[in-house]
Amino acid sequence: MTHEAGIPLGIRFKLLSDTPQDSAAQVVGDVVIGDYRDLDTLREFARGCDVITFDHEHVPTEHLRALEADGIPVRPGPDALVHAQDKGVMRARLDAIGVPCPRHRIVADPQDVAAFAAEGEGFPVVLKTVRGGYDGKGVWVVDSVEEAAEPFKAGVPVLAEEKVDYVRELAANVVRSPHGQAVAYPVVESRQVGGVCDTVIAPAPGLDDALALKAEQMALSIAKELGVVGHLAVELFQTRDGRILVNELAMRPHNSGHWSQDGAITSQFANHVRAVLDLPLGDPRPRAKWTVMVNVLGGDYPDMYSAYLHCMARDPQLKIHMYGKDVKPGRKVGHVNTYGDDLDDVLERARHAAGYLRGTITE
Amino acid sequence: MTHEAGIPLGIRFKLLSDTPQDSAAQVVGDVVIGDYRDLDTLREFARGCDVITFDHEHVPTEHLRALEADGIPVRPGPDALVHAQDKGVMRARLDAIGVPCPRHRIVADPQDVAAFAAEGEGFPVVLKTVRGGYDGKGVWVVDSVEEAAEPFKAGVPVLAEEKVDYVRELAANVVRSPHGQAVAYPVVESRQVGGVCDTVIAPAPGLDDALALKAEQMALSIAKELGVVGHLAVELFQTRDGRILVNELAMRPHNSGHWSQDGAITSQFANHVRAVLDLPLGDPRPRAKWTVMVNVLGGDYPDMYSAYLHCMARDPQLKIHMYGKDVKPGRKVGHVNTYGDDLDDVLERARHAAGYLRGTITE
Incomplete structure (x- = not known):
C-alpha cells in the first residue's frame, strides 16, 4: 500500500522481502528476497537506496545503526524505532517525558x-x-x-x-518529517476482537473535543521527543475515569490508519512516503463525516475473489483492499473502507462486506 | 495508473511494453518487452492471461481477432476497438446509429x-x-x-x-461491462492548448442539465451499440447553436477522466479494471463540488522532483500524478488534480502547480 502511494509521485521502491509471496513482493517490480536479520543482506540491499523505511518493526536495532554508520538514511532511525521494538525502552522513555501510561x-x-x-x-x-x-x-x-x-x-x-479499566481503545496517528513538520489525523476508535483490530471508526464517535486534542498533542509530542520520522500510531486506552493512557506505539503506516486511504485528503501511506523523503506533508483531514474500516480475516473459503461480485453489486461505494495473501483462518488478508454521513449505515456496509468476504455472512 | 487501481483488488497485471522505460513498465512487476505489432509476440504474451486490455489503441485489429480466435478474452474486443482505431469506421458507424457528428x-x-x-x-x-x-x-x-x-x-x-463552430469541448466518460452494466461519469469540460488537452473541469461548468443528460445517454448508447467493454471516452463539441457533436472516441481510461482518481467515488481506472473482469461497477459520482485536472507538460528542467517541495508546501491538498517519463519539452509527463467548493480557487491551484512543475511559473 506504500508502493501504491508512491506510484503517483514517481517514487520507485526496492523491496527486501522474506519470500516472493509477501504482499508487497507481488506488486513491487524491484524485489530482493532475503533475510532482514542478516546484516550482510541488509548492506547489499541498501546499496543505491536513497533512503530506507519499513513495513514492520522487526529489523534488529543494531543492524539499523550499522546502516546509518554506512551513510544510508534510515527513517524512522534506530534511536526512534527502538521504542516501537522494545516495550521496556518505550515505557521508560514515555515515563521520562511525562506521557501517561498504565x-x-x-x-x-x-x-x-x-x-x-x-x-x-x-x-x-x-x-x-x-x-x-x-x-x-x-x-x-x-x-x-x-x-x-x-x-x-x-x-x-x-x-x-x-489491566486498565478502559471504556474503549483509541488511536492517534501522526506523521513527522525530518524537517520537523508534523500532521495529526483525527483520533479514531479502534475495536479489537480477540486481541486483533477488527473495526476502526474515524473520527472516534462522541469523543470530547478537549480529549481528542489532548490525544493528538500527546502523539505529536511523542513523535517529536522520540525523533520519529514517518508515521507514528499511538494506541490509547480511554479509561472509565476520563483519562487517556498510551498502550502501544507503532512506527509505520498502521491498521488504525487504513481508513485514511479512502477517508482522508492524504492517506497515511502517502504521508509516510512524503515524510521519509522529507517532502512537505499532505492534508490529513477527513473527506467524509464518517469513515469505517473493517479488517477482512481469512475464513473457510480460500477464494475471496468470487465474493467480490456480491459485495460490489450490493454497495457500489465500497472500497476493497486485499493484500494478495493466502487465506488462512483468522489471518488478516485485507480490509474494507466505507464512508458517508450516517454512521450506522457506514458501519453496517463495512461489516457486511468484511463478513461476506470472510464467509461468515452468506447473503 | 490502471495497475495502481488493480492493486487493492489483488488484480495482478502482466505488461507487454515497448521498452523498460515505459511508465507502466517502471511499476508493474511482471513485464515482457516486445512489439505489440508482432502477432507471435502477442500470442506468446497472452498465454496464461485471463483477459487482455490496453492503455492505447494501436494493437492491430487483425491481431486482436487472432487472439480472440485463440480463446483469449480481449476487452474491449476488436469489433468495438476498431471504432477507436479507425476514424472512417467510427464515423460510418455513428452515422448508422444516428449519433450526431460533424x-x-x-x-x-x-x-x-x-x-x-x-x-x-x-x-x-x-x-x-x-x-x-x-x-x-x-x-x-x-x-x-x-x-x-x-x-x-x-x-x-x-x-x-x-470545422465545427464550437463554444467548448466536452467529454462524456462511461464504463460498460460484458454483463451490459454501465455507469456514466459527469460530463466534463475539456480545454485544449495546441491540440493537446490542458485542463479538465468536472462537472462542466454551467452545462444545461438536459444537454448533460443527452451527452451521457449518447455515450452510453455508443458503448452499447459498439459493444464496448471497459472505459469509453466520447469527446464532444458543444456548438454555438446548442448541439453536441461527437469529435473522437477513445476506448481506455482517458485524459478527460483523470480527475476521477481524486474527484470521484470510483476512478475511471478502477472501473475499467472492474469492467474488464466483468465485476460490478463502482459509483462514478463526484466526491467534491468541483474537481480540476491540469496536465503537466515537460518544460526546460529535466528534474521535476525538486518542484514537489514548493508545490506540496503551497497546497497540502494538491494531488500530483507523475508518469516517470523522461522530460521533453511539450510531452505529457503527468497531471495534477485539485478539488473543492470554489471553482476559481480549484482552477488556480491546479494551474499553479502544473505551471510550477513545468517551470513556466517560478514562484
Missing part, C-alpha cells in the same frame, strides 16, 4: 509478578515480552502467580502492566 | 477536399488520417486546396470534416 515495570519471575500485582489493584495483570509481539501475540492476561510462568519461557525480558 | 466524408485527394468544402461552408476543412493520430498528430486544418496535399502523403485514407 502502571508498569519489568518483572523478573512469577513471584515478582505477584509483588507487582500486590503493589496495585492485584490480579489480573497484563504481561508482555518486551520484543517480538504483535496482534495479541506476546501478550498474556494472568490471574494468578501460577499463570504467570508462561511469558518467562521465551527468555525475553517481561513487562508487567496493570 | 459533416464528414472520406476524401480521395486535394481536389476532392475542395469539393467537400464546396458542399458545405467552404474552407477551412479539417483533415484527419483515419488511423494513427493522437494529441493533434494526424490532424490538419486546411484553408485551401494547396494546403490539402500534406495529409495524403502518408498513403492512409483521409477523412474530411467540417
